Amino acid sequence: MPASPRNSPLPHVKTVEEFRSRRWFGPADLRSFGHRSRAMQMGYAPEEWTGKPVIAIINTWSDLQPCHAHFKSRVEDVKRGILMAGGFPVELPAISVSESFVKPTTMMYRNMLAMETEELLRSHPVDGAVLMGGCDKSTPGLLLGATSMNIPAIFLPAGPMLRGNWQGKHLGSGSDSWKYWDELRAGKITDQDWLAVEGGIARSYGTCMTMGTASTMTAIAEAVGMVLPGGSSMLAADAGHIRLASESGRRIVDMVWEDLTPQKIQTRPAFENAIAVAMAMGCSTNAIIHLIAMARRAGQDIGLEDFERYSRKVPVIGNVRPSGNAYLMEDFFYAGGIKGLMSRITQHLDLSCMTCTGRTLGENIEDARVFNDDVIRTVDNPIYGEGSLAVLKGNLAPDGCVIKPAAMDQKFLKHSGPAVVFDDYPSMKKAVDDENFPFTPDTVMVLRNAGPQGGPGMPEWGMLPMPKKLLKMGLRDMLRLSDARMSGTSYGACVLHVAPESWIGGPLALLKTGDIVELDVDARSINMQVSEEELAKRRAEWKAPPERFGRGYGWMFTKHIQQANDGADFDFLKTEFGRPVEEPVIY
Structure with a gap:
């Protein structure tokens, strides 16, 4: 076995003969002759791959993905690192799931990226993978696929853009x-x-510079152990990001020799660490859906109750918009970044968890420092006394829903008011621009048919626009309720992810305009003041909507998508559903 040029913290346990890629390139037979000759057709010499780990670089760059615009060149830095460490890099492009341009919603295609990632890795002669993502759904999509495939993998975040x-x-x-x-x-x-x-709002490549879903999910990826220390808060336009790319390429080569796979890293304590970090950061509400899906792909039964448990004990200390009132990810990076934040909540973390470095989380953050106590607060001086998110249940959401108390007008933490119900987004949008529509400050604005199936794909419609009438009265918040998601950059008294969704007959489908809705965040409850007898009558009268898709991915999506509280993964991709063929058959 050739010596690695890296100072690896774990012993090398694999031999060249055990590499997956050797099944393609190693045997002295006709099939392998074809594989070797076609590699040579591309200009590669046998010396470039023989005896070396073959590393796939799953790149989500595209001409319509502004958050990943730098990946077109950054992939060369990853390749440089792989070559330096004695590996053989191969770039495999994947769907970019651009949050800015994809309709009806990138959530429709998160699972497509997960499937594509898993199958790219399974079907090609690769031994490990660098996952290049960052824009909202690309992080969970890439990690879902890599986790299911379970070959050594490391995640390279795109990084936040500069302040607008x-x-x-x-x-x-x-x-x-x-x-x-x-x-x-x-x-x-x-x-x-x-x-x-x-x-002026978007001045460089990179992901949203607020604590939106992108920075939430890359921080979660690091807290779980799949990103090099500090990598999730590294700015996209900083020269350090180039070095991070190269270092990720170097590190994955050793991970292959060490056989350090995602499932050895992604334990239940690792996902609990991620929940704690998310709560402390002032995370996006989308964290719940994605983290549940990621954990369950790793065989860890994480659910809403785990988020609720950490919500009660981990305060928000990341003073970054929209939960914070002044700072952005650039400030967070300069203040000490994710390592600094984790160093301040160590009492809520399992520091013994293994990470992609081959070292523990505790070892990764032992040199962490905080340079601005207003950007990254202490637990004794938080910006919000509980965690970023709260899980609510009641007769409107028996399987749960979520609200972001740290980013809303606190007067709505306990509220009761009449519902105004909309069955689709266009009718709601028309009403909010009509200054004669009878909205009042107490109104609970409701949008339904926007869940995983109803959207379709659960679009980010949950931060319903404020009625123009109320805006002109000087109001900037009201209670809003839906089975949709909302952008992590959003804010306000928005109850989201109502499960089961209305499209499949969840209780939200039975709510009528004029019904009183009661919210009590402290009690974690959301209810409609409607008797069980009346609800039974309405349920008997409810009719299921017609199917939208007659073919293709949309048909598959609506037939197999799970509800928000289960992570909105496909049912046939669940860990317990069954196992894929371990390796492709090579004749």
Whole structure:
């Protein structure tokens, strides 16, 4: 076995003969002759792959993925690292799931990316993988597939973009879009102001620089152990990101020799660490869906109750919008980043968990420091006394729903008001722009048929737009309720992920305009004041909507998608569903 140039913390337990790639390139037969000759057709010499781990680089770059624009060149830095460590890099492009452009929603295609990743790794002669992602659904999609395949893998985050700027003000993706859109509708800024915000809010490649779903999920990937230390908060435009790419390439080569696979890293304590970190960061509500799916792919039964447990004991200490009121991911990075934050919640972490470095989480953060106590607070001086998210249950959501108390007007933590129910987004959008529509400050605005099947794909519609009438009254929040998701950059008193969803006959389908909805975040309850007898009558009258898709991926999606509380994974991809063929048959 050739010596590795790296100082590996774990013993090398694999031999060249045990590499998956050797089944393609090693035997002296006709099939392997074809594999070797075709590699040579591309200009590779046998010396470039013989006796070396073959490393797949799953790259989610595309011309319509602004968050990953730098991946077109950054992949060369990954390749450089793999070559330096004695590996053989091969780039395998995958669907980019661009949050900015894909409709009806990238959530429709998270599971497609997961399937594509798993099958790319299974069907090709590769021994390990570098996963290049970061934009919202790309992180869980890549990790879901790599976990199911279970060959050594490391995740390379795209990194947050630079702070936006308008008239000397720092702009945050999404959060300031919603804010200034409401100001425009309320007549507080001009059309010219709005265009200037549009041109200044996204100034570099990289993911949203708020604590949206992108930074939430890359932090979760690091907390679980799949990212090099500090990598999840490294800025996309920083030279350090280039070095991170190269280091990820170097490290994966040793991981192959060590046979350090995702399932050796992704234990239940590792996912509990991720929940604790998410709560402390002021995470996106989407964290719940993705983390549940990721954990269950790894065979760990994580559920809503685990989020609720950590929500009660881990305060929000990451002072980053939208939960925080001033700072962005660039500030968070300079303040000490994810390592600094984890160093302040060690009492809530299992520091013995193994990570992709071959060292424990505790070892990874032992040199962590915090350089700004206002950006990364202490647990004794949090920006919110409990965790970022709260799980609610009641007769409107017997299987649960979620709210983000740290990013809402606190007067709605306990609220009762009449529902105004919309069955589709266009009718809701028309109503909120009608200043004669009878909205009041107590109104509970409801959108249904926006869940995993109803959306379809559970789009980010949950931060329902404020009615223009209320905006002109000076109001900027109201209680909103849906079976949709919302962007991690969103804020407000929005109850989301109502399960079961209305499209399949969940209780939300039975709610009527005028019914009183009661929310009590402290009690973790969400109910409608409707008697069981009346609900039974409405249930008997309810009719299932017609099927939308007659063929293709959409048909498969609606037939097999699970509900939000189960992670919205496909039922046939569950760990316990069955096992794929261990290796492709090579004749």
